[in-house]
Amino acid sequence: MKNILIIFVLIALVHTSYGQQNSFALGFYGEVQLEDPSYNGAFGIQGKYDFTNHSGVQAQVYGRNGYVAVGADYILSILDRSKTNFQVFIGGGVSQDFYRYNDADDNDNITIPESKDNFTVLNGQAGFGYFFPDVNLSVYTGYKLKYNTNWDEVDPNYVMLGVRYHLW
Numbered sequence: 001m002k003n004i005l006i007i008f009v010l011i012a013l014v015h016t017s018y019g020q021q022n023s024f025a026l027g028f029y030g031e032v033q034l035e036d037p038s039y040n041g042a043f044g045i046q047g048k049y050d051f052t053n054h055s056g057v058q059a060q061v062y063g064r065n066g067y068v069a070v071g072a073d074y075i076l077s078i079l080d081r082s083k084t085n086f087q088v089f090i091g092g093g094v095s096q097d098f099y100r101y102n103d104a105d106d107n108d109n110i111t112i113p114e115s116k117d118n119f120t121v122l123n124g125q126a127g128f129g130y131f132f133p134d135v136n137l138s139v140y141t142g143y144k145l146k147y148n149t150n151w152d153e154v155d156p157n158y159v160m161l162g163v164r165y166h167l168w
Contacts, residue, residue, distance in 0.1 A: 022136060023050045027164030029060045031144060035157040040064055048164060053080045058091075063098075071095025073125065087129040087140065095121045122147045127160060136166040 029046035033039040044062025051057070059072045073093030079086060098118045127142020144158035 022166035022168055023056075024048070024168050025138065025164035025166040027138075027162055029062050030161045031062070031158050032161075033155075033158050042067060042069065044069075046162060046164065048075070050077075050081065053077070053082045058093075066100045067097065069095045069097045069121075071121075071123070073123070081131070085131040085133060087131065087138065089128070089140075089142070090124075090126045092122070092124050095123065097121050119151070120149045122149060125160065129162075131166075138164045138166065140164075 025048045027046055027048075028043070030041060030043040032041040042062045042064045044060060046058055046060035046062075048058040049056055054077045056075050056077070057072060058075055059070075061068070061070050063069055071093055072095075073091045075089050075091040078088040078090070081087065096118055097120075098116070100116050123144055123146045125142050125144045127140055129138055129140025129142075131138040140160070140162050142160045144160050146155040146158065147153070148155060
C-alpha cells in the first residue's frame with residue numbers, strides 16, 4: 001500500500017505543470033437527495049476522462065449502508081476547457097444500484113435473511129464547476145434526475161458534489 005501511494009504521488013508531481021491539458025482525473029463524489037429527509041446521502045470515488053475539450057466520460061462507485069451504485073456518464077462541456085477554467089456541463093448516463101435490506105412483516109418483526117435487489121437507473125445531470133490550475137484540482141456541483149427503469153418512476157432533486165484531482 002505504501003508503494004502504491006509513493007507511485008501515485010510521483011505521477012502527480014510529474015504531471016502538475018500540464019494545467020487544463022490534463023485529460024484524466026480522480027476524485028470524490030457525493031450526492032444528497034433534497035426531497036427525502038431520510039436519505040442520508042451517498043459518497044464514493046469517481047474517475048473522469050476527457051476525449052476532447054467539450055466531451056468526456058466519467059465513472060463512479062458510491063454508496064452508504066445497505067446501498068451501492070456503480071455508474072457511468074457521458075458529459076458534454078458547454079465551454080471549451082482549454083480556454084476557460086470555469087466549467088458548465090450537461091450529461092446523461094446509467095447506473096446499476098444494489099440494495100440490501102431486511103423485510104418486515106405486518107407486526108414490524110424483521111425477517112432474516114436479508115433481501116438483496118438491484119435496479120437499473122438512467123440519469124440526467126447539469127452543473128457547473130471550476131478548475132484550479134495551480135493545484136490541478138477541480139470542484140463541481142450539479143443537479144441530477146434519476147429514472148428507475150424497474151419501477152418506471154422519476155426520482156428528482158439530487159444534488160451532486162465533487163472534487164477531482166487531474167493526473168495526466
